[in-house]
Amino acid sequence: AQSVTQPDIHIxxxxxxxxxxxxxxxxxxxxxxxxxVQSPGQGLQLLLKYFxxxxxxxxxxxxxxxxxxxxxxxxxxxPSVHWSDAAEYxxxxxxRGADGLTFGKGTHLIIQP
Amino acid sequence: xxxxxxxxxxxxxATGQRVTLRCSPRSGDxxxxxxxxxxxxxxxxxxxxxxxEERAKGNILERFSAQQFPDLHSELNLSxxxxxxxxxxxxxxSPEPRSSYEQYFGPGTRLTVT
Numbered sequence: 001a002q003s004v005t006q007p008d009i010h011i012x013x014x015x016x017x018x019x020x021x022x023x024x025x026x027x028x029x030x031x032x033x034x035x036x037v038q039s040p041g042q043g044l045q046l047l048l049k050y051f052x053x054x055x056x057x058x059x060x061x062x063x064x065x066x067x068x069x070x071x072x073x074x075x076x077x078x079p080s081v082h083w084s085d086a087a088e089y090x091x092x093x094x095x096r097g098a099d100g101l102t103f104g105k106g107t108h109l110i111i112q113p
Numbered sequence: 114x115x116x117x118x119x120x121x122x123x124x125x126x127a128t129g130q131r132v133t134l135r136c137s138p139r140s141g142d143x144x145x146x147x148x149x150x151x152x153x154x155x156x157x158x159x160x161x162x163x164x165x166e167e168r169a170k171g172n173i174l175e176r177f178s179a180q181q182f183p184d185l186h187s188e189l190n191l192s193x194x195x196x197x198x199x200x201x202x203x204x205x206x207s208p209e210p211r212s213s214y215e216q217y218f219g220p221g222t223r224l225t226v227t
Contacts, residue, residue: 036218043115043203043218090156099169099210100146100158 002027004091006104013081014112021076021107023091031093033074034101035065038088047089050074061085086111116140117219119204125225131192134222138185138206144168145187146207146216147179151200162187163210194226 003026013019025031032051036044048059055067065076074091088108092101116139126132138145147159149172158171162181173179176194181187191198201223205216 041220043117043220044205045115045218046215049215092156099144099161100171101148101156101216102158103156105155 002031002093002095002102004093004102004104006089006091006107008107009105010108010110012110012112015083016080019076019078019081019085019109021089021091021109023074023076023104025072025074025091025093027072027093027095029095030069031095033065033067034092034094035059035063035074035076036090036092036103037061038090038106040087044090047076081109081111083111083113085109115217115219117204117206117217119202119219119222121222122220123223123225125227126194127227128194128196130194130226131190132194132224134189134191134202134204134224136187136189136204136206136219138187138204139217142206142208142217143185144207144210144214145181145185146205147173147187147189148203148205148218149200150203150221151197154200156203159189161210168210191224196226199224199226 005024034049035047050067088106091104118137144163146161150156159173161169179189201221203221205218207214
């Protein structure tokens with residue numbers, strides 16, 4: 001069965017600093033990969049997704065992620081964070097042909113002024 | 114706003130009771146997914162429906178059931194509720210039941226079992 005690991009439960013970053021959130025997946029083949037963001041009291045919003053092709057994908061709100069097959073990783077990055085980026089971030093995978101997303105436990109991002 | 118609506122927003126009930134959560138997908142989406150978010154289990158896929166038919170099952174308990182109606186709205190029924198069922202329940206929808214389609218999430222229903 002596929003699984004997703006987000007090793008960092010909490011990350012604190014100063015406003016304006018760069019950000020990298022880690023995600024590792026376990027699956028026999030390359031799944032579809034996603035990053036979602038959940039703000040307090042809100043549903044989940046898709047930031048970006050990787051299906052195939054260019055391993056560096058651009059998303060909304062200035063986020064990008066890089067798929068590295070050799071490391072089974074799909075890390076999320078942002079060059080300069082804003083206070084409004086404080087939220088919970090979830091990495092998710094789905095096997096090609098399957099339908100339900102498998103989520104990591106999430107990383108809680110705190111932005112320091 | 115994703116276009117997916119869920120009602121009610123909050124629900125408080127007692128152990129042993131039964132509740133029904135409702136989801137209306139985005140206009141034109143035929144596929145509906147249900148997820149549970151709890152502190153200890155995280156976000157878990159429960160079940161998926163496509164155009165009225167059950168399509169895929171995840172970690173859904175036997176006490177839970179769902180259905181999708183001809184107008185494509187879906188209901189998740191939770192019965193014999195236990196304290197551990199307290200969670201945020203999300204509905205998501207997509208145009209087709211394919212993993213390559215983005216799932217749009219609703220705001221969730223927070224269930225508290227006392």
